[in-house]
Amino acid sequence: MDNAIKFRSRGSPRLPGERYAPPSVFLHWVIALLIAIAYAAVITKGYLPRGSAERALSLTLHEWTGVAVLVLVVPRLLWRLIKGAPAALPGQGWLVRTASSATHLLLYLFMFAQPILGYLTLNAGGHVLTIPGLDIALPQFVGKDDELRRSIKEIHETVGNAFYWVIGFHALAALWHHYFRRDDTLRRML
Template sequence: MTAMRPRYSPALRRLHWLMALLVAAAYLLIEQRGLFPRGSAPRAAMVQGHFWVGLSVLLLVVWRLRLRLRDGAPPVTPALARWNAWAGGLLHVALYLFFVVQPLLGLATAWSDGKGVLVPFTQIALPALLPENEALAHTLEDLHETIGTIFYWVIGAHILAALWHHWLRRDDTLRRML
């Protein structure tokens, strides 16, 4: 582990920004599906896109966590107060949990609702690991939506914290990820 680097490793920086784009795309796809009528091909494409973007986030977070454990994090300069480091760590744990839990909840919702997760550009569906169960599907969908809504706020807090560190505290927190 090289803790004296002034920035995160190039791979971690790329993954951070790629995942930020993918999370934004997942939100955009699912929020904009209402532009199209139920049962229409464009709406189905938006939903399937949402599924695959979410699965991409799930796969990338595994790689990102491995790199993060291997490479560590460069120290913040000037050093953070204990409470500030603790709050930042808690926010990052919440983000990583989101990257794992949301795609898994989304898959479970789709499968229990009898919706296929189609391999892109085919009519081949991933094998469903859960039986159809309408009540479970509604419960999982509500949970998936609630966590998604909460994470608008968590992501907003993450962005505001980065800007606070950069513009008000004037430390290198943001520059470590650029």
């Protein structure tokens, strides 16, 4: 928990009343949208007939939105580490600050780990992603290995399912701050 608190206040010191900087706000919402699309696409895929073009398209959409999350989370984290984030608003108790830091830390871990696990699942299945229209294949980090594919896929699915709860908790906490505590937590991320 201590580490989580340090993570929150790393970077240049910021005032509690400050808003998140525009690049942080922009990347926060674009990445949230991409994650929502990645989930929606993989759920949709489950309802489509095996072997259909629509099913393949859903999986491709899932894979590319996931890759985009990984690409965008790098500048987002760098921005946060270099420029810092606004300090906790006054009046937030120890429990709220700790829960919020721990959740943010988990969300960052997820935004890196989940696309990497998905990508490795694909590679271990003997597939590479090719940039549409350009015919450029993204690098393959592991060769075809069915045993490895099964294990990584299982972790990817378990983490993906667990994060419905973490993301849900995070979003509900933001709404709780806004509607019940009536503080500026949500406003400073808009």
